[in-house]
Amino acid sequence: MTKYVEEARVIGQRVLNRATKQIDLIAPRIAAEAVPGQFVNVQVSRRTAPLLRRPLGIAWVDKQHGAISLIYRIIGDATKILADVCSGDVISVVGPLGHGFDCSAKHPLLVGGGTGLAPLLYLAESMEEEGIRPDVLMGGRTADDLFWKDEYVNLVERMGLTTDDGSLGTRGTVMAELPLMLQRLHYDCVYVCGPAPMMKAVSAAVTEAGIKCQVSLERYMACGLGACLSCSCQGVGKRIKVCQDGPVFWAGEVTEW
Amino acid sequence: MVRYLYHNRLATDIAGLKMKTPVTTASGTFGFGLEFTDFLDLEKVGAVTVKGTTLAPRAGNKGQRVVETPSGMLNCVGLENPGSDYFLKETLPKLRKYKVPIVVNIDASSPEEYGELAAKLDVKGVDAVEINVSCPNIKDGGLVFGTNAKSMAQVVREVKKNTSKVVITKLSPNVTSITEMAKAAEDAGTDALSLINTLIGMKIDVHRQRPVLGNVTGGLSGPCIRPVAVRMCYEVAQAVRVPIIGMGGIMCAEDAVEFFLAGASAIAVGTANFVDPAIAETISLGILEYMDQHNIKKLQDMIGLALPERQ
Numbered sequence: 069m070t071k072y073v074e075e076a077r078v079i080g081q082r083v084l085n086r087a088t089k090q091i092d093l094i095a096p097r098i099a100a101e102a103v104p105g106q107f108v109n110v111q112v113s114r115r116t117a118p119l120l121r122r123p124l125g126i127a128w129v130d131k132q133h134g135a136i137s138l139i140y141r142i143i144g145d146a147t148k149i150l151a152d153v154c155s156g157d158v159i160s161v162v163g164p165l166g167h168g169f170d171c172s173a174k175h176p177l178l179v180g181g182g183t184g185l186a187p188l189l190y191l192a193e194s195m196e197e198e199g200i201r202p203d204v205l206m207g208g209r210t211a212d213d214l215f216w217k218d219e220y221v222n223l224v225e226r227m228g229l230t231t232d233d234g235s236l237g238t239r240g241t242v243m244a245e246l247p248l249m250l251q252r253l254h255y256d257c258v259y260v261c262g263p264a265p266m267m268k269a270v271s272a273a274v275t276e277a278g279i280k281c282q283v284s285l286e287r288y289m290a291c292g293l294g295a296c297l298s299c300s301c302q303g304v305g306k307r308i309k310v311c312q313d314g315p316v317f318w319a320g321e322v323t324e325w
Numbered sequence: 326m327v328r329y330l331y332h333n334r335l336a337t338d339i340a341g342l343k344m345k346t347p348v349t350t351a352s353g354t355f356g357f358g359l360e361f362t363d364f365l366d367l368e369k370v371g372a373v374t375v376k377g378t379t380l381a382p383r384a385g386n387k388g389q390r391v392v393e394t395p396s397g398m399l400n401c402v403g404l405e406n407p408g409s410d411y412f413l414k415e416t417l418p419k420l421r422k423y424k425v426p427i428v429v430n431i432d433a434s435s436p437e438e439y440g441e442l443a444a445k446l447d448v449k450g451v452d453a454v455e456i457n458v459s460c461p462n463i464k465d466g467g468l469v470f471g472t473n474a475k476s477m478a479q480v481v482r483e484v485k486k487n488t489s490k491v492v493i494t495k496l497s498p499n500v501t502s503i504t505e506m507a508k509a510a511e512d513a514g515t516d517a518l519s520l521i522n523t524l525i526g527m528k529i530d531v532h533r534q535r536p537v538l539g540n541v542t543g544g545l546s547g548p549c550i551r552p553v554a555v556r557m558c559y560e561v562a563q564a565v566r567v568p569i570i571g572m573g574g575i576m577c578a579e580d581a582v583e584f585f586l587a588g589a590s591a592i593a594v595g596t597a598n599f600v601d602p603a604i605a606e607t608i609s610l611g612i613l614e615y616m617d618q619h620n621i622k623k624l625q626d627m628i629g630l631a632l633p634e635r636q
Contacts, residue, residue, distance in 0.1 A: 295356030
């Protein structure tokens with residue numbers, strides 16, 4: 069798969085909650101090749117500060133119009149600048165990067181939290197196009213974090229919701245719901261993307277239940293191309309680069325969370 | 326080799342290492358070069374300097390390895406690499422298909438081991454070795470040798486003794502006098518110098534109240550270090566006769582030109598590769614444009630123009 073540097077025109081931004089936005093970009097070459105689970109490296113400014121690109125998971129692709137959507141949390145200088153970008157502006161985007169999900173599941177469950185739900189959204193969309201409606205289990209701190217339910221509602225069969233404070237769905241983490249879902253619903257593969265403690269706990273439970281599990285890791289990275297080794301971590305018997313060998317791995321390939 | 330690439334106006338020579346353009350890639354920022362072939366033509370780069378290579382594989386440092394700083398970044402990768410056997414067997418054959426000089430950056434934990442590694446890499450396809458005596462992120466090599474003139478000279482002599490290739494010594498800026506180190510490397514027989522490696526720095530997370538990087542400190546790179554690098558290049562160029570490969574925060578052609586004017590015969594692009602993976606090719610074209618604007622026929626005509634004896 070070829071990677072491109074695209075000068076992408078912004079066609080819109082949308083507020084999803086107090087700290088999360090969606091940006092839509094025209095990037096036809098990336099859109100043509102991107103598969104669920106891949107990411108792009110976005111340059112938010114042409115100046116030297118912030119200097120590095122920011123890696124963001126692809127949340128949606130419109131191959132017909134050559135558009136991609138990214139969903140990001142406004143947490144630092146770079147994402148603050150990105151949040152102020154307007155329709156018509158052009159930003160440089162490198163992608164599509166990394167390897168995506170193995171989409172062969174017939175009865176999948178998606179488990180996510182935070183912006184980890186962005187690549188899972190593209191996965192749900194592409195599964196739905198293939199006539200498979202996955203179940204989704206999402207966790208957040210409060211009901212406000214679960215704005216995602218509106219994005220997923222038309223793509224999935226069942227939706228499990230958990231919040232730390234109990235303001236929406238079951239009180240607790242996704243682990244409060246997961247065991248029962250695994251027991252009752254006979255999934256053949258579980259796809260996880262979210263905070264490291266969530267992925268570690270979910271993949272352990274899924275593996276123990278004898279079900280295949282794919283995780284999408286997040287690491288600080290500079291190049292996104294496998295050159296700088298910032299995101300390298302220990303796999304089973306070998307070093308793995310999250311940007312190049314991942315970000316999606318089978319749970320059994322990961323030893324460092 | 327494409328003989329008249331860039332109309333031969335950018336040709337440069339680093340102690341016999343002939344390059345079509347003075348724009349090379351800095352070790353550790355360009356992988357093995359193969360990661361960048363979607364974005365640029367490797368044959369339009371002056372030389373590919375590959376990731377720091379050690380005799381045996383190294384896993385590198387644990388924890389967070391990179392953090393952004395004002396107009397720069399800190400890294401503490403810690404020389405993760407697959408080792409010399411893997412490089413020779415798997416990487417070099419692929420890289421050799423491109424008609425571009427290959428420089429291997431080498432690191433070891435004793436002068437003898439540097440020699441052994443240099444001997445092992447004295448093979449067809451490798452055009453030069455760059456002695457890394459300046460990596461700030463490992464405990465048992467690199468900077469240990471790069472901050473002491475005597476130990477560095479010992480390493481340079483061992484490498485020279487064990488290779489027929491061009492030997493480049495990469496200097497650390499983390500010293501009291503860079504000219505003293507440069508002279509020591511020259512006296513020990515290095516064919517060329519490259520400078521600078523990263524400056525040691527650190528960042529503290531004020532909310533967690535602890536260092537951000539897994540290795541606590543890291544190497545600072547990017548445009549924020551460029552003035553330091555230009556100054557050191559300017560000083561070293563006046564102190565030694567061997568050619569210099571200048572580097573440190575080069576983001577565009579004008580940045581590169583600063584180094585030529587300060588006496589460098591070639592330059593390396595480092596952190597900028599992360600920002601724009603095609604930059605190493607773009608900068609050569611930018612240098613040509615600068616030369617046209619300033620009526621400079623050949624690269625050689627502008628090397629050292631800002632040095633005191635040329636003013």
